[in-house]
Amino acid sequence: MPEIITQDGTIKQDDWVLVSRPEEGESLQLPEKQPALIPMDIWLADPHAIVHKPGLGIWLESHDEPERLEGMVNDLPLIAVNFPKFSDGRGYSIGRLLRERLGYRNELRAVGDVLLDQLQFMKRCGFDSYALRPDKDINKAARCLNFFSQSYQAATDTDIPLFRRRAG
Amino acid sequence: MYVYDEHDRQILAERVAQFRDQTNRALAGELEEDEFLPLRLQNGLYVQRLAPMLRICVPYGMLRSDQIRRLARITRDYDKGYAHFTTRQNVQLNWPAIEDVPDILEELSEVEMHANQTSGNCIRNTTTDQFAGVQDDEIADPRPYCEIIHQWSTYHPEFAFLPRKFKVAVNASERTDRAAIQVHDIGLQMVRNDKGELGFRVHVGGGLGRTPMVGPVIREFLPEPDLLTYLEAILRVYNRYGRRDNKYKARIKILVKALTPEGFAEKVEKEWEHTRNSPTRLTREAIERMQGYFTAPDYQALDNATDLLAQQRFEHRAFDQWLSHNVTTHKKPGYAIVTLTVKETGTPPDDVSDRQLEQIADLADEYSFGEARVTHHQNVVLADVRQDRLFELWQALQPIGFATPNLDTLTDVICCPGGDYCALANAKSIPVAESIQRRFDDLDYLYDLGRIDLNISGCMNACGHHHVGHIGVLGVDKKGEEFYQISLGGSSQHDASIGKILGPSFARDDMPEVVAKLIGVYVEKRTEEEEFLDTYRRIGIQPFKEKVYA
Numbered sequence: 091m092p093e094i095i096t097q098d099g100t101i102k103q104d105d106w107v108l109v110s111r112p113e114e115g116e117s118l119q120l121p122e123k124q125p126a127l128i129p130m131d132i133w134l135a136d137p138h139a140i141v142h143k144p145g146l147g148i149w150l151e152s153h154d155e156p157e158r159l160e161g162m163v164n165d166l167p168l169i170a171v172n173f174p175k176f177s178d179g180r181g182y183s184i185g186r187l188l189r190e191r192l193g194y195r196n197e198l199r200a201v202g203d204v205l206l207d208q209l210q211f212m213k214r215c216g217f218d219s220y221a222l223r224p225d226k227d228i229n230k231a232a233r234c235l236n237f238f239s240q241s242y243q244a245a246t247d248t249d250i251p252l253f254r255r256r257a258g
Numbered sequence: 259m260y261v262y263d264e265h266d267r268q269i270l271a272e273r274v275a276q277f278r279d280q281t282n283r284a285l286a287g288e289l290e291e292d293e294f295l296p297l298r299l300q301n302g303l304y305v306q307r308l309a310p311m312l313r314i315c316v317p318y319g320m321l322r323s324d325q326i327r328r329l330a331r332i333t334r335d336y337d338k339g340y341a342h343f344t345t346r347q348n349v350q351l352n353w354p355a356i357e358d359v360p361d362i363l364e365e366l367s368e369v370e371m372h373a374n375q376t377s378g379n380c381i382r383n384t385t386t387d388q389f390a391g392v393q394d395d396e397i398a399d400p401r402p403y404c405e406i407i408h409q410w411s412t413y414h415p416e417f418a419f420l421p422r423k424f425k426v427a428v429n430a431s432e433r434t435d436r437a438a439i440q441v442h443d444i445g446l447q448m449v450r451n452d453k454g455e456l457g458f459r460v461h462v463g464g465g466l467g468r469t470p471m472v473g474p475v476i477r478e479f480l481p482e483p484d485l486l487t488y489l490e491a492i493l494r495v496y497n498r499y500g501r502r503d504n505k506y507k508a509r510i511k512i513l514v515k516a517l518t519p520e521g522f523a524e525k526v527e528k529e530w531e532h533t534r535n536s537p538t539r540l541t542r543e544a545i546e547r548m549q550g551y552f553t554a555p556d557y558q559a560l561d562n563a564t565d566l567l568a569q570q571r572f573e574h575r576a577f578d579q580w581l582s583h584n585v586t587t588h589k590k591p592g593y594a595i596v597t598l599t600v601k602e603t604g605t606p607p608d609d610v611s612d613r614q615l616e617q618i619a620d621l622a623d624e625y626s627f628g629e630a631r632v633t634h635h636q637n638v639v640l641a642d643v644r645q646d647r648l649f650e651l652w653q654a655l656q657p658i659g660f661a662t663p664n665l666d667t668l669t670d671v672i673c674c675p676g677g678d679y680c681a682l683a684n685a686k687s688i689p690v691a692e693s694i695q696r697r698f699d700d701l702d703y704l705y706d707l708g709r710i711d712l713n714i715s716g717c718m719n720a721c722g723h724h725h726v727g728h729i730g731v732l733g734v735d736k737k738g739e740e741f742y743q744i745s746l747g748g749s750s751q752h753d754a755s756i757g758k759i760l761g762p763s764f765a766r767d768d769m770p771e772v773v774a775k776l777i778g779v780y781v782e783k784r785t786e787e788e789e790f791l792d793t794y795r796r797i798g799i800q801p802f803k804e805k806v807y808a
């Protein structure tokens with residue numbers, strides 16, 4: 091079973107399957123026994139149409155608009171955001187919007203080109219689990235999640251920027 | 259000047275430890291080159307033609323003497339004994355070894371310095387007027403706002419992987435714009451509204467490079483406390499919608515153009531509606547606290563030394579020239595602002611040796627409350643010099659070569675490192691600057707010509723800001739040979755404009771003569787009170803063309 095890092099740095103076994111977008115003319119292939127993450131727009135086309143017993147969540151591309159999920163986010167147990175390349179920073183904005191604007195409370199996972207040195211940024215932007223790229227050393231993740239003990243600006247992890255803490 | 263507290267010290271120490279860890283992993287092969295790249299760039303380390311370069315951050319150009327001495331020591335211990343001042347008020351080392359960089363960063367952190375976000379696709383060092391706080395035409399001192407922006411942008415988790423680099427500049431003067439805000443990704447002009455409240459006029463999408471643009475205004479008045487929430491809204495719109503498919507189209511100016519300034523502004527305002535009242539909105543206390551770091555030094559109550567200076571000027575013609583060109587009026591009676599010209603013919607413009615750095619530190623201690631500033635023109639400013647000590651200072655500057663009174667004249671060239679140092683260059687830029695400096699070595703003639711900004715870039719990336727030079731020079735490659743294209747009429751002041759290309763390019767050897775011809779046209783056509791740019795704007799490019807290509 092694949093391993094996932096959580097935001098407190100623990101490694102957990104996890105069997106969610108990321109289902110890719112079906113090719114033209116093909117239909118969505120859901121795994122039989124495992125919970126599945128399907129592309130956001132397929133789910134949005136009819137949120138009640140697909141029933142998947144083991145569990146159903148969605149994943150977003152970095153160009154997807156999370157605003158389209160307004161009012162529905164907490165129906166989902168898991169949302170994943172794909173980082174197609176680690177240098178594509180759009181996922182950070184998506185994370186913050188899902189959490190801070192749309193009020194998403196369940197698990198938010200970073201998938202795709204997820205490396206060690208971006209983990210703390212992801213954590214600060216609301217991601218609480220990370221599917222590290224398999225060639226990266228998962229045992230170093232906990233350290234990389236906590237390089238910094240405090241930060242200057244507010245984000246999802248804290249809404250109090252340093253200038254307000256200094257005042258206190 | 260800003261002083262670190264325990265928060266800043268802790269965050270910076272953690273940053274240095276992080277980069278040491280990253281460097282170790284890179285050297286051990288655990289990080290691929292393309293994975294390490296943005297990490298080292300955001301720590302100031304980039305690799306050029308001959309060697310790695312380390313760009314050290316000098317927030318809005320201000321340095322304390324102990325920091326300058328530390329820089330001198332670092333150039334000696336880790337480098338070839340000199341540093342380069344950049345047009346973004348930073349300092350650059352040219353030859354550090356990659357494995358030494360964590361140690362260099364640690365040494366810098368001991369004097370509250372770093373190389374954070376001086377490179378890479380992130381929010382860069384916020385810049386401002388080198389005369390901030392000492393001139394009387396300021397709406398308010400811009401430096402507290404620069405420091406507020408600087409802290410907000412430091413390791414911002416959402417904006418570490420933008421489509422491209424992102425530069426913010428703040429200007430506070432009503433008369434001039436020494437910070438060139440209209441050619442920045444975000445330019446903030448400090449203003450007061452009808453009610454006398456402080457705020458910012460917000461320009462977005464200015465820039466040089468391949469597609470030079472003057473940044474349009476997207477908001478006429480942004481109230482002071484809303485500074486950070488609004489910047490965050492702009493950055494979020496850019497991070498989400500800026501192009502990532504083509505690095506030449508990835509700057510925010512392209513997005514602003516595609517959406518139109520109105521369309522872009524609308525998106526920003528909509529985004530901002532959600533966050534404007536969030537805790538990121540500045541508090542009065544936070545602003546005042548920051549302003550408390552930028553109070554006036556211990557000035558003495560003095561009168562202007564008018565008589566003394568008049569007599570010294572009368573007795574020493576060279577002092578007189580220096581005073582007229584390199585010394586600027588201070589808002590405090592009895593004080594003056596002095597610009598040291600680090601550019602001398604025969605040395606690469608903008609390079610300073612370790613010894614010179616130490617001399618600057620000594621001068622700062624002796625004459626200017628222990629502080630110095632780096633300018634966009636790559637000179638050094640002592641901002642608080644007593645008028646009755648100007649003559650003494652001038653005498654001290656002579657032997658060390660910092661008193662060339664060519665400030666803002668044709669030979670006070672802005673010049674990028676060019677083909678001598680830079681991997682991206684099409685052509686060398688330093689020898690062009692030198693040959694023009696040699697051609698125009700008669701100071702009286704230079705003074706008579708008045709203000710002329712000559713800016714030279716070695717390629718389209720425009721680090722020498724050639725588009726906004728009154729005379730701009732761009733290195734181009736023609737079948738493997740180095741040529742130079744000239745543009746006229748650029749300006750980075752309040753009346754910002756992008757220069758127009760004169761015509762076909764020239765060989766390097768012809769450049770001094772071509773510039774001389776351009777100057778000749780100006781001298782012939784100017785009216786009494788016109789400067790070069792005024793004449794150009796009145797008569798247009800045609801007469802210059804005719805003369806040069808005759």
Ligand code: SF4
Nearest residue numbers: 674680683716717721
């Ligand atoms: S303008 Fe071009 S040649 Fe000059 S420093 Fe920039 S990238 Fe290098």
